Amino acid sequence: MRWNVLFGGPAGTGPNVLTNILGQALVEHGNHVFYSRDYQSLIRGGHNFNVLTFSNEPVWSNDSEYDVIVALDDNTEKLHRKNLKKSGIILKGEHTNMYFAGRLFKLFCLDFKLLEAQLKKLEKRFDENLREAKKGYDEEKKSVCQVKGQKPDHYFINGNQGISRGAIKSGIGVYYAYPMTPATPILNELAAEQVKNNFSVIELENEIAVVMAGIGSSATGKKVMIGTSGGGYDLMTEGISMAGITELPIVAYLSQRPGPATGVATYTAQGDLRLALNSSHGEFPRIVLAAGDPKEAEELTNQCFYFSQKFKVPAIILGDKHLAESFYTIHEKVEVIPVPSTVRLGRFNSYEKDSQGCATENPEIIKKNIEARLKKTKEIEKESKKFQKYKVYGDKNAKKVIIGWGSTKGAVLDAIKEMKNVKFLQILYMEPFPIEIKKELDKKKVILVENNSTAQLAGLIAEKTGIFVENKILRYDGRPFLADELKKEIEKELK
Amino acid sequence: MSPQNLNTNCPPTWCPGCWNFQILAGFKKFLETQDAKNCAMVTGIGCAAKIFDYVNLNGLNSLHGRVLPVCLGLKVGNPKLNVFGFSGDGDAYAEGMEHLIHAARYNSNIKYLVHNNQVFALTVGQPTPTTETGFSDKTTPLGVKLPPINPLKIMLAAGCGFVARVFADVKQVDAVLKEAMSHKGFCFIEVIQPCLIFHPDTGYKEKTYNIQESGHDKTNFTEAMRLAEQFDYSGIKSDTRIPLGIFYQKEKPVFEEQLKR
Known part of the structure; x- marks a missing residue:
C-alpha cells in the first residue's frame, strides 16, 4: 500500500524539517520513501507543502490524494482538504512541527528513539523539541502501523546530493557558482565538504565570471564543475563556447526550472534540453547527460567528469528542480569510475590557433582544427558505447x-x-x-x-x-x- | 632565460609605430628577470590582446572583457603561478567593468595592465568609456555626449591595493612591473597608449610627470584620490597634467591564500 502524507504550512514553520525527520525514520524502519517539495519564492509566510509517499515496495513519486494531512496552519486544510481520501486523517491545531512529529511517529508505530536521535542531530532547541515531540506522541491515540521493522539496506538522498557526491568522487578541484534556485543547494553541500576533501567552493560576481574562472582553473589541471539554472546558464554560454575551442574540460550542472526569463523560480520543468544541446556559438563537441534519480545523478556527474577530462570537452549534467530537491530511497550500489586529470598548462586560445598557440587566419589550419574537433565527436560516440545510454x-x-x-x-x-x-x-x-x-x-x-x-x-x-x-x-x-x-x-x- | 626564448614565430600586426610595441618590449624586458616557465599571461580581445601572440608564455587568449576571471581561475588552480593580465580600455572598462571592480575586492595576486588608448581601435574607432566628450566617428556622428569615466578613481574607491599609471614606454612598463611583482595582491596598472590611427597622440607624453619624483606618499589615500582627479581623460589642453607612478599601495589579505581555511 502507498501512503501519501502532506505537510503544509507557511515558510518558517518547519514543514521541511518535519518531512525529513519522518522520511528518515521510515527509511530506517525499512520502508521506501519519496518526498517532493512545493515552495514559493519567499522566506517567511506564504504556503509551502511537501508530499511524502511511502510503501514497503519501491516508490518514486507522489499521488494526488492524501492519507494524512499535517496542517501547520488553517490555510493548509483549506487548500488541500479536497484531496484528502475519505478514510484520510488530518492532524491540525496550533502546535509546533515537532508536536506533529511525535503524533506521526505514534500513528505509524515508529520507534521514538529514532525521533530523539534526529532531534539531537538538529542541535537547536533540543529540550523544547523533545518536550513537544513527547507531548504529540502521548496525545496521539490512533495507530495505522503500516511500517516494517527490519534494518534497511538503502539510503535517503536528493538529486543535488547525488550530483555533489558524483563530483567529489570524481576528484573535483574547484566548484564555482553564483546562487540560483534550484542549483543553490549544491553550493551548500559542496561547501560543507571542501576542507575534508581538499577542493574549493567559490562564489563569484556572476555566471560569466563563474565559467571563465572555471576555464582558468581547468587550464591548470584542476577538475572543475560549475552549477546554475537556465538563466545563469544563458550567461555562461560564451564560456562554454570558449571551453569548446580551447579544448578545456569543464562540467556544468544545469538544473532546470520553468522559463523563459525568471519563469517560475522555485518550480520544475524540462524546458532546457535544447538549451543544453544547442547553446553557445560555433560548432564543437560536447556531452549532455540527463539523470532521473539521485543515483543516476551521482553516476552521470561522474561520467560527465570522465568524458570531459578524457576528451577535453564541456560536459553538461542536466537535472531539474523536482530531481534536485526531492528525496528518494536508493537501493542499488552507485558505480563510479576513476577520472584521471588530463590537462597541463599550455597556450590556449579563443581564436583558431597555430602550433605555437598563436591566433591564425590560415584556411588550412582553421580546417585542420575544426576537423580535429569533429574527430573527437566520433571518438566520444565510440567511448560512450561502454556506458548505459x-x-x-x-x-x-x-x-x-x-x-x-x-x-x-x-x-x-x-x-x-x-x-x-x-x-x-x-x-x-x-x-x-x-x-x-x-x-x-x-x-x-x-x-x-x-x-x-x-x-x-x-x-x-x-x-x-x-x-x-x-x-x-x-x-x-x-x-x-x-x-x-x-x-x-x-x-x-x-x- | 634569454629574451630569444620568449619570441613566437608570429609577426606583430600592430600598426607601424604603435605604442603597443613599447609595452611588448617592456614586458619582455621584465620577463628576462623572471622564471618565464612559472609565468602565465591572459589577454582579452582587441589590439592590446594581440600581445598574447608575440610572447611565448603559457596562458589564455580569452574572450572580450573576461581577462580577470580567467586570471583568477589560474591563481585558484595554481597559486604559485605568476599571472599577468592584458586588456584594452574597451575590454577592461566596458565589457569587463564588473570583473574589474570585483578583482579589486578579491585581491588575487594578479598583475593587470590596461592599455588605454581611449578608443575601440581594432573595431575601427568607436568611443569607449574613457573617450572624451565631443569625440566623433561613424557610429557617433553627433559626438560623444557623456563624460569619460576615471578608472583610477574607480579602482581606488573599489579598494584596490595597488593603483598605478605609466606611459607606454619600455622603461616605465618594465619598472612598474618590477614594483608590482614585489606587491602581494591585485595590481591595477593603466598604461597610457595613444592610438595612432583612431585617437591620435596630441602630446600626451609631454604632459606626463612622475608623482614619486615629486614626492607623493603612496600610502596616502586622500592624496592618491586627488592625484587621480588631476587627469580626467577629457583630452589634452594647455594646462593638462597627467600624473604617472604608483598612486596608492596597501597590502591586504590575498584571495587564493584564504581558500580552504
Missing part, C-alpha cells in the same frame, strides 16, 4: 513504449508498475544520443512523457532516428507528474 524498465517484449528522460522517470515507473505489455524507455545520454533506441521504438505504440510544452525530446528523437512520436503527455504548469494521474493519462493514450 538508455534504460528499459518493465516488460522487455512489450509492444507499448513510454519514453522520457530526467525526473519524469519516477512518476512513469510508479504509473506503469501494474500495467501489462508496457515498457518504459529512459534516455540518459542526450549527446552522444543512443540512436540504437530506434529498434526499441520501431513498430511500437510510443507515448512520450515530458515536463515541457513543446516535446523537446520528441524533436530530438525525430532528428536522430527519423521516428516521429505522435502520442505526447506533456505537463508544463511548473509541477511534476503525479503517479495516479499519469497512470490515467497513459491508459487513455493506450486505448
Whole structure:
C-alpha cells in the first residue's frame, strides 16, 4: 500500500524539517520513501507543502490524494482538504512541527528513539523539541502501523546530493557558482565538504565570471564543475563556447526550472534540453547527460567528469528542480569510475590557433582544427558505447513504449508498475544520443512523457532516428507528474 | 632565460609605430628577470590582446572583457603561478567593468595592465568609456555626449591595493612591473597608449610627470584620490597634467591564500 502524507504550512514553520525527520525514520524502519517539495519564492509566510509517499515496495513519486494531512496552519486544510481520501486523517491545531512529529511517529508505530536521535542531530532547541515531540506522541491515540521493522539496506538522498557526491568522487578541484534556485543547494553541500576533501567552493560576481574562472582553473589541471539554472546558464554560454575551442574540460550542472526569463523560480520543468544541446556559438563537441534519480545523478556527474577530462570537452549534467530537491530511497550500489586529470598548462586560445598557440587566419589550419574537433565527436560516440545510454524498465517484449528522460522517470515507473505489455524507455545520454533506441521504438505504440510544452525530446528523437512520436503527455504548469494521474493519462493514450 | 626564448614565430600586426610595441618590449624586458616557465599571461580581445601572440608564455587568449576571471581561475588552480593580465580600455572598462571592480575586492595576486588608448581601435574607432566628450566617428556622428569615466578613481574607491599609471614606454612598463611583482595582491596598472590611427597622440607624453619624483606618499589615500582627479581623460589642453607612478599601495589579505581555511 502507498501512503501519501502532506505537510503544509507557511515558510518558517518547519514543514521541511518535519518531512525529513519522518522520511528518515521510515527509511530506517525499512520502508521506501519519496518526498517532493512545493515552495514559493519567499522566506517567511506564504504556503509551502511537501508530499511524502511511502510503501514497503519501491516508490518514486507522489499521488494526488492524501492519507494524512499535517496542517501547520488553517490555510493548509483549506487548500488541500479536497484531496484528502475519505478514510484520510488530518492532524491540525496550533502546535509546533515537532508536536506533529511525535503524533506521526505514534500513528505509524515508529520507534521514538529514532525521533530523539534526529532531534539531537538538529542541535537547536533540543529540550523544547523533545518536550513537544513527547507531548504529540502521548496525545496521539490512533495507530495505522503500516511500517516494517527490519534494518534497511538503502539510503535517503536528493538529486543535488547525488550530483555533489558524483563530483567529489570524481576528484573535483574547484566548484564555482553564483546562487540560483534550484542549483543553490549544491553550493551548500559542496561547501560543507571542501576542507575534508581538499577542493574549493567559490562564489563569484556572476555566471560569466563563474565559467571563465572555471576555464582558468581547468587550464591548470584542476577538475572543475560549475552549477546554475537556465538563466545563469544563458550567461555562461560564451564560456562554454570558449571551453569548446580551447579544448578545456569543464562540467556544468544545469538544473532546470520553468522559463523563459525568471519563469517560475522555485518550480520544475524540462524546458532546457535544447538549451543544453544547442547553446553557445560555433560548432564543437560536447556531452549532455540527463539523470532521473539521485543515483543516476551521482553516476552521470561522474561520467560527465570522465568524458570531459578524457576528451577535453564541456560536459553538461542536466537535472531539474523536482530531481534536485526531492528525496528518494536508493537501493542499488552507485558505480563510479576513476577520472584521471588530463590537462597541463599550455597556450590556449579563443581564436583558431597555430602550433605555437598563436591566433591564425590560415584556411588550412582553421580546417585542420575544426576537423580535429569533429574527430573527437566520433571518438566520444565510440567511448560512450561502454556506458548505459538508455534504460528499459518493465516488460522487455512489450509492444507499448513510454519514453522520457530526467525526473519524469519516477512518476512513469510508479504509473506503469501494474500495467501489462508496457515498457518504459529512459534516455540518459542526450549527446552522444543512443540512436540504437530506434529498434526499441520501431513498430511500437510510443507515448512520450515530458515536463515541457513543446516535446523537446520528441524533436530530438525525430532528428536522430527519423521516428516521429505522435502520442505526447506533456505537463508544463511548473509541477511534476503525479503517479495516479499519469497512470490515467497513459491508459487513455493506450486505448 | 634569454629574451630569444620568449619570441613566437608570429609577426606583430600592430600598426607601424604603435605604442603597443613599447609595452611588448617592456614586458619582455621584465620577463628576462623572471622564471618565464612559472609565468602565465591572459589577454582579452582587441589590439592590446594581440600581445598574447608575440610572447611565448603559457596562458589564455580569452574572450572580450573576461581577462580577470580567467586570471583568477589560474591563481585558484595554481597559486604559485605568476599571472599577468592584458586588456584594452574597451575590454577592461566596458565589457569587463564588473570583473574589474570585483578583482579589486578579491585581491588575487594578479598583475593587470590596461592599455588605454581611449578608443575601440581594432573595431575601427568607436568611443569607449574613457573617450572624451565631443569625440566623433561613424557610429557617433553627433559626438560623444557623456563624460569619460576615471578608472583610477574607480579602482581606488573599489579598494584596490595597488593603483598605478605609466606611459607606454619600455622603461616605465618594465619598472612598474618590477614594483608590482614585489606587491602581494591585485595590481591595477593603466598604461597610457595613444592610438595612432583612431585617437591620435596630441602630446600626451609631454604632459606626463612622475608623482614619486615629486614626492607623493603612496600610502596616502586622500592624496592618491586627488592625484587621480588631476587627469580626467577629457583630452589634452594647455594646462593638462597627467600624473604617472604608483598612486596608492596597501597590502591586504590575498584571495587564493584564504581558500580552504
